[in-house]
Amino acid sequence: MKQNSEVTIYDIAKKLNLATSTISRGLKGHHTISKKTIERIKKAAVEMGYRPNNLAASLRGNKMKTIGVLLPTVTQPFLSSLISGIEITAQKAGYTVLIMQSHDSYKEEINLTQSLYDNRVSGVICSLAMETKDTSHFKKFIDNDTPLVFVDRVPKDFDTFHVVIDNFSAGYKATKHLISQGCKRIAHITAGFKFSIYYERKEGYLKALKEHNLPIEEELVVKVNAISYEEAEKACRRLMSLENPPDGIFAPGDILGVSAIQVAKKLGIKVPEQLAVIGFNNDPISYIIDPNLSTISHPASKMGRTSAEIILKNIKQSSKKDEIMKQITYLNTEVLIRESSKRS
Template sequence: MKEHVEVTIYDIAEKLNLATSTISRALKDHHSISKKTIEKVKKTAKEMGYRPNNLAASLRSKKTKTIGVLLPTITQPFLSSLISGIEIASQKAGYNVIIMQSHDSYEEEVNLTQSLYNNRVSGVICSLAMQTQNTDHFQVFMDNNTPLVFVDRVPKHFSTFRVVIDNFAAGYKATNHLISQGCKRIAHLTVGSEFSIYHERKMGYLAALKDAGLTFEDELLVRLKEVTYEEAEKAANKLLDLKNPPDGVFTPGDILGVSVIQCAKKRGVKVPNALAVIGFNNDPISNIIDPNLSTITHPAEKMGKASAEIILKSLKSSKKDEVKEITFLNTEVLVRESSLR
C-alpha cells in the first residue's frame, strides 16, 4: 500500500514558482495578493490535495478555533437542543465544538476543565454539575482571557457571562397555573442544593402558594436524590399514600412529571380530575404520554445560540474588563391535558 504524502505550501510554491509567503497569503485571501493569483493558488492546492494544517496554525496563534462545551450529560433532550444551538452559531462562524460530559460529578468537572484548558480552546460554555458548589477551577480561563459562559445551571458568585431563564418566575407560573385550575393542595418535587436552578423553581412555587393564600405543608414538598424517573415514582407513591393526598403536582422536569402521571394511573388516580400535573422543559416525551403533560417551555436552542454568540463577540472584543452580561430568556406555560380541568 502506497504511503500518503502530505502536500505542503512548499510543494505548491515549487510547482507555481512562487514564494511560500505568497502561497500562504493567497490561501488566506490576503488583500496584498491579486485575485488572479489567489484563484490560481487555490486551484493548484485543490488539485494537489493540499490540506491546511490547523493544528500547527493553532500552536502558533495559541488558539484552536474550538469552543469547549462542558455539560452534565448529553442524553437529556434539553441539553441536546442546547448543543444544537451552540453548534449552529459556532459552525456558522467557522469554529469547531468539543463536547465533554461531567455526569453531574464535581471531580469529573474539575478534571475536564483542566483538559479543555490544556487543549487551548478559544472559549468555554458550561452548565454546572449537580454536585458543584465551588467553582474555583474555572478561574484559569478568566486568568488567561478565555471567554467563559455559564448556561442554565450557573454559579451564584462568579463574575462572567450567564445565559439563563428566570427559574423563580417559571416556578411561580407553573404553580399559579395549577392554582388557576382549582388545585388547593399542590405538591412539589425538588432536588439539588440551595444554589441550584431547582431551588429557584421551588422558591417560585412557595411564593405562588403564599400569594394565593394557600398554606404550605412540609409533607407536600419531596426532595429527590437525583432527577430520575425512579426517584419521582417513589415520591409520587409517598404523596399518594398521604392521608390527605395532593390534588396537584409541579415537577421541575418533564421525566418527573411523566413518572407521576404513570404512577397515578397505576393506582387508579385520575389525571387531571383527581391529580393535575405540570412538568418543565417541554421535552418530546411530554407530548407522548397520555394524557399529554402540561409543561413550562425552556428555550434550549436559543440559549445555546446566545451562549456561543457571546463567546464569538467576546473573542472579537478588545475590552477584557467589560461588565459581564446576564442574558435572560423567557418561558411560558404550555397547557395540555394533564392539568386542564
C-alpha cells in the same frame, strides 16, 4: 522542579504568593501592575524556566477555532437541543465544538475543566453539575483571557457571562396555573443545592402558594437526588401515600412529570380530575405521554445559540479587560397548557 516547558503561571503564582491573574498581567507588563511587581514576576519566570505558550497565544488569535462545551449529560432532550444551538452557530463561524459530560459529578467537572484548558479551547460554555458548589476551577479560563459562558445551571458568585431563564418566575407561573385549575393542595418535587435552578423554581412555587393562602407543608415538598424517572417514581409514590395526598404536582422537569402521571395511573388516580400535573422543559416526551403533559417552555436551542454568539463575539474582540463584569442574558418562558392539568 518541573521541566522548563511545563512551568506555568500557576507555579509562579504559588512561588510568589500572588494571584494567577496578577502573574499573567505582570508577564505582559500590564499598566495595572506596579513596576516593582512586574520585575519580581519576570525575574521568577526566568529563574523557573517559564516559557510563554505560543500555541495558547495563537488559539486566542482564532487559529484553532474550538469551543469547549461542558454539560451534565447529553442524553436529556433539553441539553441535546442546547448543544444543537451551539453547534449550528459555531459551525457557521467556522468553529468546531468539543463536548464533555460531567455526569453531575463535581470531581469529574474539575477534571474536565482542566482537560479543556489543556486542549487550549478558544472559549468555554458550561452548565454546572448538580453536585457543584465551588466554581473556583473555572477561574483559570478568566485568568487566561478565555471567554466563559455559564448556561442554565449557573453560579451566583462568578462574574462572567450567564445565559438563563427566570427560574423563580417560571416556578411561580407553573404553580399559579395549577391554582387556577382549582388545586388546593399542591406538591413539589425539587433537587439540587441552595441557589440552584431547582431551588429557584421551588421559591417561585412557595410564593404562589403564599399569595393564594394555600398550605405550605414540609411533607408536600420532596427532594430527589437526580432528575430521573426512578427518583421521581419514588417521590410520587411517597406523596400519593400520604393520609391527605396532593391534588396537584409541580415537577421541575418533564421526566418527573411523566413519572407522576404514570404512578397516578397505576394507583387508579385520574389525571387531571384528581391529580393535575405540570412539568418543565417541553421535552418530546411531554406530548407523547397520555394524557399530554402541561409544561413550561424552556428555550434550549436559543440558549445554545445565544451562548455561542457571546463566545464568538468575545473571541473576535480579543480585548484584555482589566475588570470582568457579570453579564446576564434572560430568555423568556411560557406555560404550555395540556391535558394533564386542564380541568373542565
